[in-house]
Amino acid sequence: MIEIKDIYKTFGENEVLKGISANFQQGKNNLIIGGSGSGKTTLLKCIVGLHEPTKGDVFFDSENFTNMDFEQRVPIRTNIGMLFQNSALFDSMTVEENIMFPLNLFTTQTTAEKLDRANFCLERVNLEGKNKLYPAELSGGMKKRVGIARAISMQPKYLFVDEPNSGLDPKTSILIDDLINELTEEYNMTTVIVTHDMNSVMGIGEHVIFLHNGEKWWEGSNKEIAKTDNQELNDFVFASKFMQAAKVKL
């Protein structure tokens, strides 16, 4: 479980996060949603340590991550997998090398064992046989799947996903969502997903946090969203005519 307590983040005069607290539960898809500039990605970066919060604490299974130095964070970091918005695959490495990279650095496995693990991860994301391709030779959806394969290569306890559906067609988006959902259950991970894709929210949002102007505005599950009387959340989630029609049916 990941717990964040009273997180503030300021860039110069601009206060981006204003005292956000939440618990992200193990074995569940925890979604952070909100409009552009609401602080979703900043919050995610504060949780994983890419930004240091101005104030507040982040706990990974009761261990205070915020107070740790680089060396102390390494054991927790090796339990973190992350899928970036643009996949962030290493351009100079093949698909296989990308997946084996964390294994090379942090395990004592033999080359054969690492190859087995890479092949297993590729099979898991339906990309078997693509080992020797470079990221430049992959489509957007394939890059996301390789990103997921790299994220799970170390069998992480925590999975962070930043905008998994950006730049993907609706069908591939659903495939990626389903894959994340299956892996969360399979590895019993604490998964935190930043998104503004309403299909993801309604499809896999077991626990949803809505941010508005850097503050936590609403928290609940996807089933509760349709019943909420929170005006900002309603305006955000049911902005499109399609979602308005869906709400009527709900």
Next chain:
Amino acid sequence: MFYSLGKYLLLLRLSFRKPEKFSVYWSEVMREMVSIGIGSLGIIATISLFIGAATTIQVAFQLSSPLAPMSIAGKIARDSTILEFSPTISALVLAGRVGSSIASQIGTMRVTEQIDALEIMGVNAPGYLISPKIIASMTMIPLLVIVSITLGITGGYIACVFSGDITPGDYIAGVRDGFDGLTIQVALVKAIVFGFLISSICAYQGFYTSGGALEVGQSSTKGVVYSCVMILFADLVITRVML
């Protein structure tokens, strides 16, 4: 300026933290050595031959006094090549070739979140990305300078053969006359220092890039310009201290 200097020194300290796994870093060093050393051999060979030839012809042209033996042209060309042309001009050319590549490579990794991906994994990103490049530069640039000296002096010989301004015999006699090993030491010290400056300054510029493609280009340009200025400054300091 002091803020940037402090940030640069802190980045260097992070770069030389204990590696997560020595073998992975070692293979990166080898890869960088091939890229910097073998990759730059062609351009260094070309400029060295031409500079050696041009220097010899110019020195011969300026030795108009009938009292001065023509072999002096070989001696002056040799010392100029060893002390100044090979280390400094090679370094300036390498700042353009190697330095811009380092800054743009690391800068692109920064703006495409590849450095964030390394950090999330628990990898010391400055160590993994920067230290192999610094070690490879400090090793390969002196070797390139040795090649440059050899080819520069050879270029002078070829110029003698084809121009007829000095006889090849006079040139060889001048090259062999009064050779002082200290000049080679000075050239190698310069090469090691220049290698460090090129790789560390350009890596610093790349590592702190923010924005997109435009900023990557700007970081690359800044890296090359600052490296060139620092190479010339270090050249002056080393020459003053060692000679």
